[in-house]
Amino acid sequence: MGDDAADPATDTFVAHRNLLFTVAYEMLGSAADAEDVLQETWLRWVDVDLAQVRDRRAYLVRITTRQALNRLRTMTRRKEAYIGPWLPEPLLTASDVAQDAELAESVSMALMLVLETLSPTERAVFVLREAFDVSYDEIATAVDKSPAAVRQIAHRARKHVDARRPREVVSPRETRAVLESFRRALATGDLQGLLDVLAPEVVMLNDGGGVKQAARRPVVGADRVARFIISTASRHEAVLTGHLTLVNGSPALLVRLDGENDGVMAVRVEDAGITGIYYVRNPEKLTRVEFETPLTLR
Template identity: 55%
Template sequence: MAEDAFTEHRPLLFTIAYEMLGSAGDAEDVLQESYLRWSAVDPDTVEHPRAYLVRVVTRQALNHLRAVKARREEYVGTWLPEPIRTAPDVSEDAVLAESVSMAMMLVLETLNPTERAVFVLHDVFGYSHGEIAASIGKTEVTVRQIAHRARRHVHARRRRFEPDSEATRAIVQRFLLATATGEVQVLMDLLAPDVVQLSDGGGKVVAARRPIIGRDDVARFVLGVTRATAATTRVEQVTYNGMPAARFLTDGELDWLVAFEIHDGRITGLYGIRNPDKLHRAETVRPLDRGGHQPWKP
């Protein structure tokens, strides 16, 4: 049945759409559109359903990405990807964990839609240039050139990070304790000198509209937020986008989500999402899958 084939490959299709769009909501819309197209096809006439579905989802995601690009340029404050709650096993796949991390998703935002599609399909999912050419309607030679350009761009801007693990969760736990107790020196020791704090409120709730850079300024910011909200907020440690994270709940409602980028034992980035439009889907654990392909290796 057509539904069975779509359900079987849904984790892979969602992962591709999410990495191309940076939004779980947009990815779900793409999957819905793709399913409608798939349900209109006689599955007995399709020799390779997975390849066919990947092609459909890629084309729909490309169309969707081109449509939302303009809206993101008008976004109030800093735009961050819509966070997705991931299972612990995502962190066991280093390529997948890095590809859905906040830092990588922000780098992917700097690519044009075609470059993003080519990079995601080739370097993350391991599809050949020929397979990608068939998916996006370009020649194989053109795809090869786009892949080289996109890879060079991404590698020049990627930030090293350590995926969610017992060690990184312990660092986050120490950070949360230091902010709650006001232990400034412990906090400073946990933050890298060039740490960056990014906040996404979407213009709908209070959030810093510009990046906060440097250990001193970030420490002051997080201590100030903690003092203002500690009495009414409960904190939970979780995993989002393959990264250690913390959920801040007020009266039982998710009010703030922070994902932590950690490298060499120090926090190098904090990604705080407060935009309620992005938080209301953040409770669901998303199964992610790369489909068994081997990624490209330099």
């Protein structure tokens, strides 16, 4: 393909790249796999006759969805062999993501974990319909189903997600306030301070991927979670500190042991208390917390 013919394809792809990455990431929960999907999408896109394409954005989303679905089915087998809980790959995000409530909610760690409980097709349909407002007809083309079947899948997926998503949407300011109290207690090893911000039924998931030491089962209950966190520092004979940042559109903590990056703690806050802690320590999943990743629903 000559340069003149390639330019329109390149310009269109670049214009929608952040959107396509967001679609792939919400479907996969992995930035690395989302980037691979974008590469596969590009290789197919450059072979498309643009004169036959009525809506280039929709066409690109369709290609991305199909490639992400293929990858998601492969990842399902990979996750089954994963050591300990599997958590989405955290992304350092800019303040504009946090200010877009719809976008921030769609990429939140809490919701991304709920999406993990859907089948690949259910997840694709839910993401395209709920986050990106894609029409049922367009989704049907992307997932190779009839529009009627897609409507049923969307209804089933929405019902499943609604039953498991946070009961309330907490503002970034409220989350930041709770996290600040949590951070101070973490820095001083204050057991009571941790208990004060943890909900009685709090659940902590630790993702070490078999590379970093981490609990292989959920830690449940405020007392157990607080003692687990404090024992982490004492076990390593190190100073454990947290630094406020924005991850997946929400306030989170970049955790350091003796000044070295150790992981990311994202939280789920309800009724002014932390009901979920998602601690990603697997080094392979921390490459995206050193620079901001642009995300968009449009």
